[in-house]
Amino acid sequence: MRRPEAVFERMGGWAANPRRTMARALNRIAGKLSPGVPVHSPTRAETEGEAHRSMERVLLEGLYDDAIGAAYGIGRRTKEEWVDRFRRNTTELPSGTYWLAHAVLAREILKIPPEVAGDVVECGCYKGASTASLSIVCKAVGRKLLVCDSFEGLPSEVEMRVHHYPHIQVYGYYQAGMYAGNLEEVRSNIARYGELEACRFVPGFYAESLRELRDPIVFAFLDVDLLTSTQECLKAIWPLLREGGLIYTDDSCDVEVVRIWFDGPWWQQELGEPAPGYVGSGCGLYSPTLVSLGYARRVTRPEESYGRVPWLRYPEGGLAGARLPVESIGCDS
Numbered sequence: 001m002r003r004p005e006a007v008f009e010r011m012g013g014w015a016a017n018p019r020r021t022m023a024r025a026l027n028r029i030a031g032k033l034s035p036g037v038p039v040h041s042p043t044r045a046e047t048e049g050e051a052h053r054s055m056e057r058v059l060l061e062g063l064y065d066d067a068i069g070a071a072y073g074i075g076r077r078t079k080e081e082w083v084d085r086f087r088r089n090t091t092e093l094p095s096g097t098y099w100l101a102h103a104v105l106a107r108e109i110l111k112i113p114p115e116v117a118g119d120v121v122e123c124g125c126y127k128g129a130s131t132a133s134l135s136i137v138c139k140a141v142g143r144k145l146l147v148c149d150s151f152e153g154l155p156s157e158v159e160m161r162v163h164h165y166p167h168i169q170v171y172g173y174y175q176a177g178m179y180a181g182n183l184e185e186v187r188s189n190i191a192r193y194g195e196l197e198a199c200r201f202v203p204g205f206y207a208e209s210l211r212e213l214r215d216p217i218v219f220a221f222l223d224v225d226l227l228t229s230t231q232e233c234l235k236a237i238w239p240l241l242r243e244g245g246l247i248y249t250d251d252s253c254d255v256e257v258v259r260i261w262f263d264g265p266w267w268q269q270e271l272g273e274p275a276p277g278y279v280g281s282g283c284g285l286y287s288p289t290l291v292s293l294g295y296a297r298r299v300t301r302p303e304e305s306y307g308r309v310p311w312l313r314y315p316e317g318g319l320a321g322a323r324l325p326v327e328s329i330g331c332d333s
């Protein structure tokens, strides 16, 4: 499916509509010179384009923040170079993800303290655009990237079930073989656009292939489109995910898929834990820019990982032991 953010991208930027940008600038000047004379009021498309660009700046500044990556000795200049590469990866390779999503994933990986051991996992790589970007970050932070895919596209047992995206008012079906990228093609794309040495490939359909995952995982990114595929990924990855670790997905708006994160009986039966929920369910984080990205956090001991606030109550009373909420994964290695 064409990602909705591409629509905003086409609208965005001065170069996209110089005449309108110029008209708005002249309007602003005219308004100052002749107070009381009505000035141009922005159209909905202009306002949305503006919102998109503001969110883009907010997200990039979130990555460029000096504190992010400092523990790895990674500064702003390196991160800017990465962003150039992320853009290239999603324009020169066929991609199901948007470059700004890669920047968000990069920020999250940089936030994991170096002393917390573990791998990064990607499920769903298609031609390798998101993989190439993740491999750049993984190489820089010294983590292995496990690249898990059939390398034949979506499985043959693809559910002929309708997928609903109520927030963006879209529906449709997936088909077996969609998003295929064979292993050699993906490898050579990563060699060209990413860092092949950071990658270990785990080929095959998830019901079988993910059984070989054994080592601790600090971060995972799922872009697998289907409910059954998401379930297989969760069964293999969640038990290996470190306390405080995140699983991001690119399937937030698909209510058919995202409901699994709230399915208490399924979680108890398959993983022996309560359903963690999903941040960004139905609408994605950072709308209107990144409507398909969201995450779940594995926190089994909230009292050790989260902060306290005056508007909630605590059994031991007051705000004793209060501290600021932590943003990063816990250090229990």
Ligand SMILES: C[S@@+](CC[C@H](N)C(=O)[O-])C[C@H]1O[C@@H](n2cnc3c(N)ncnc32)[C@H](O)[C@@H]1O
Residues within 6 Å of the ligand: 094, 095, 096, 097, 123, 124, 125, 126, 127, 128, 129, 130, 131, 148, 149, 150, 151, 152, 153, 154, 155, 178, 179, 180, 181, 204, 205, 206, 207, 223, 224, 225, 226, 228, 229, 232
């Ligand atoms: C939307 S594409 C991923 C797009 C990619 N992240 C990008 O940036 O272009 C979905 C991928 O999930 C893989 N996939 C989905 N279900 C799978 C399963 N059960 N086993 C193995 N691979 C699966 C497909 O082969 C495909 O490569």
